[in-house]
Amino acid sequence: MITRDPDAFFCLARSLDADFGPATARxxxxxAPDGFALAEQSAQDNAYMADAAAFDAARASAEHRALQRAISTVLPTVCFAGNPDTPDAVFPNNVFGTAAGRYVVGRMRHEVRQREAARDDIRGFFGGxxxxxxxxLSTQPHPCELTGALVIDRARGLGFCGLSxxxxxxxxxxxxxxxxxxxxxxxxxxxxxxxxxVVLAVLAGRAAVVCPRGFADPAVAAAIAGFYPHALSCTEAEHAAFVGNCIALSADSVWMSAQAGAALAPAQxxxxxxxxxxxxxxxxDAVEAAGGSLRCCIGEIF
Incomplete structure (x- = not known):
């Protein structure tokens, strides 16, 4: 089923067991943010991006290395080299995604990001x-920026796709x-x-983090939150701090940026x-100048 009707979608979803596959990546x-700089094409439709003067390549690189060290304590984590010709490549989950036994290459809207899909090393890693x-999907005409646009409940095989x-x-x-x-x-x-x-996360199939202001119809956000036994509805301040851009990397851990963690209310x-x-x-903080946060940096291998 693929539908715009929340009632029909959740009627089916409630009938499904959480047996589609592992809830978190293996x-x-x-x-790496090599050549980290403002991508002017991407800035056309990413309001979270900072001005060029706010980009600090050295600090972003140090933060990114610390990110790899941190999440490597939870699951194996590989890091590919960056390229100054692809300044947005620090967010690879938009371009490469995986499911059991296969990998998907997305079709990016902007030419500066379409270059990322041609990387032989990443394709060789997955394929070889x-x-x-x-x-x-990179050569067909319809934009489909993978797990940036599509939030997946891997336990149930459900997708939540935000159109833009x-x-x-x-x-x-x-x-x-x-x-x-x-x-x-x-x-x-x-x-x-x-x-x-940026406005929705599904955590290990049992929790959802929802930022209602990010949905054209707040009723859709409410329906998603109502489906999960544990749901957070983010305030505007939490939304702006990238709380919605979090990820469960194991059954018992949820990861977010320090800015998001500081903004998270005690009740949440x-x-x-x-x-x-x-x-x-x-x-x-430095990486977030590029308009994404922790979840955007992480490509999942299932």
Missing amino acids: AAFLV VLDYAEID ERCDEAGARLMHEAFGLRATLLFDLAPGEYHAN RARLLEAGFRIETVAL
Whole structure:
């Protein structure tokens, strides 16, 4: 099923067991922020990006190394070299995604990001080292920026796809098929939002972090929150601090940036603890100048 109807979607979702696959990834991959700088094309539709003067390449690199060290304590984490010709490559989950036995290459909206999809080393890692089958969506015309636009409940095989300039309905359908999902809910993002994973996270199949202001229709945000036994509805301050851009890297840990962790209200923190998650944070202030946060930096290997 792929639909815009929340009632139909959740009617099906409630009938599904959490047996689609592992709820969290078995490994992660990163791309180093080499040549970290403002990507002017991406800034056209990413309101979270800072001005060029705010980009500090040395500090971003140090933060990124600290991120790899931190998450390597939870799961194996590889890091590919960056490239000054692809300044947004620090957010690889938009371009490369995985499901059992296969990897997907997304079609990016902006040419500066389309270059990332041509990397032979990353394709060689998935196709040659891991022996995953390739599903290449990068050459078709519909934007589909993978797990930036599509938030996936891996335990149930459910997709939540936010439509914007970065993903249209045809692109959403292509991703739904590529990841082999049972059902995908389509919804419009609010004006000024570019990716669903900035306003929504599904954590190990049992919790959701929702930023209602990021949805064109707040009722969709409420329906998603109502489906999960543990749900956080973020304030505008939490939304702006990238609380919604968090990720569960194990059954008992949720990761977010230090800025997000500082913005998280005590009651929200308590909800995550009640859901069985310890909260881990990593300082990413310099990286966040590029308009994404911790979850955006992490490519998941299933």
